[in-house]
Amino acid sequence: MVASYFGSGSVFIASQAGVMHGYTLLWAAVGAALLGFMAQDMSARLGIHGTSLMAFTREKLGRPLAITIALFLSIGCIAWTLGLVAAVGAGLSFLLGGVVGWQPIAVLTTFAAIGIGLLRYDTVENMMIAMMFSLMVIFVIVALPSGADPSSVTTGFVPGTDSLGALAMVAGLLGTTALWPNFFLESILVDTKGWTDESDLPEVRRDLAIGYAVGGITMVAILIGAAALLRPMGYTELESFITPGQALVDVLGTWAMVLFVGGVIVAAFNSIIPIMWTPAYIIPQAAGYPVQKGDRLFNTIFAGLTGIGVFSPLVSWWLNLSVVDMVILFPMYNGIFALPVVAILLFWAVNDRETMGEYTNSKAVNAVNSLLVLLAVILAILSIQDFAKLITGGGF
Numbered sequence: 001m002v003a004s005y006f007g008s009g010s011v012f013i014a015s016q017a018g019v020m021h022g023y024t025l026l027w028a029a030v031g032a033a034l035l036g037f038m039a040q041d042m043s044a045r046l047g048i049h050g051t052s053l054m055a056f057t058r059e060k061l062g063r064p065l066a067i068t069i070a071l072f073l074s075i076g077c078i079a080w081t082l083g084l085v086a087a088v089g090a091g092l093s094f095l096l097g098g099v100v101g102w103q104p105i106a107v108l109t110t111f112a113a114i115g116i117g118l119l120r121y122d123t124v125e126n127m128m129i130a131m132m133f134s135l136m137v138i139f140v141i142v143a144l145p146s147g148a149d150p151s152s153v154t155t156g157f158v159p160g161t162d163s164l165g166a167l168a169m170v171a172g173l174l175g176t177t178a179l180w181p182n183f184f185l186e187s188i189l190v191d192t193k194g195w196t197d198e199s200d201l202p203e204v205r206r207d208l209a210i211g212y213a214v215g216g217i218t219m220v221a222i223l224i225g226a227a228a229l230l231r232p233m234g235y236t237e238l239e240s241f242i243t244p245g246q247a248l249v250d251v252l253g254t255w256a257m258v259l260f261v262g263g264v265i266v267a268a269f270n271s272i273i274p275i276m277w278t279p280a281y282i283i284p285q286a287a288g289y290p291v292q293k294g295d296r297l298f299n300t301i302f303a304g305l306t307g308i309g310v311f312s313p314l315v316s317w318w319l320n321l322s323v324v325d326m327v328i329l330f331p332m333y334n335g336i337f338a339l340p341v342v343a344i345l346l347f348w349a350v351n352d353r354e355t356m357g358e359y360t361n362s363k364a365v366n367a368v369n370s371l372l373v374l375l376a377v378i379l380a381i382l383s384i385q386d387f388a389k390l391i392t393g394g395g396f
Contacts, residue, residue: 018226175335
């Protein structure tokens with residue numbers, strides 16, 4: 001599930017952060033990866049020693065409130081999908097020379113995601129893992145000779161007052177990295193990987209560490225490349241879907257644009273499926289129904305909610321948002337509205353002795369894990385006004 005967190009939103013949000021704020025938010029990219037690792041580790045421990053996160057929520061809060069939470073969170077998953085199918089559509093439209101607009105391709109992408117999500121996702125996941133490593137290598141190659149000022153880069157890894165004007169973007173980085181659907185899925189699917197005992201935790205953490213390290217390094221490299229290469233070109237925001245690829249072209253040549261767009265397509269498509277698996281699991285669990293991948297109930301919810309992706313062109317038109325706006329703002333929505341809710345539930349679960357037994361959080365672990373909850377809640381409060389202006393004002 002770690003591979004799924006690095007999608008097209010990660011590429012565009014990191015690029016936008018670099019273009020708009022220079023190196024100022026490097027600390028946020030690193031912090032988001034660390035917090036994502038900590039949260040998914042909590043989720044894995046909950047699944048191994050206790051139960052799934054939504055089953056815990058239903059047990060503690062009751063069926064009606066659990067269903068309400070599950071439906072509220074599912075709105076965020078649908079929003080993500082609207083942006084992701086648009087990203088796939090825009091990427092394929094570019095590769096086709098603009099002969100076909102992104103809108104009809106986004107509709108077809110929705111149906112393709114439904115089919116693959118119900119049948120052979122493992123193949124796509126393996127492709128995504130390979131693509132994550134490829135993107136990391138490419139963007140690191142670009143970032144190293146980019147001419148970035150070492151002192152400015154170093155300063156960017158320390159939070160400063162300059163970050164106060166970019167809190168909505170910080171929420172976006174957190175939302176696209178500390179991917180809350182993974183926190184539900186990890187607690188549900190740990191046993192499918194054979195992780196069922198305390199002795200399996202080192203392997204769990206190794207798996208998580210590799211995934212978040214690769215994603216974190218890639219985001220840092222993208223942000224540095226955007227700040228060092230795109231800003232001097234005169235960019236103050238991402239003017240088009242291919243703007244982030246200009247940094248690659250400047251260093252590697254025009255062929256790199258095709259590679260960039262191909263990577264974005266694979267990353268976006270891969271993310272749709274596990275994100276939309278989440279409602280298919282948590283809505284039945286909230287209602288108290290046992291559910292497994294492949295069940296009729298699971299398939300119906302997955303296909304029905306993923307199918308809302310066909311309205312991506314309509315949402316773009318109605319809100320006057322470009323594809324880039326949707327790819328950036330919808331993860332931002334999740335970082336502001338959904339992540340704090342999930343972080344609080346997760347922190348509660350791993351501290352509940354009735355659920356975790358002797359494996360509840362220690363004081364030392366709580367001191368670290370509480371950072372996720374505090375950061376998520378504080379960012380949500382401070383950035384909601386800026387987000388509202390962006391979503392209602394036609395984006396960036």
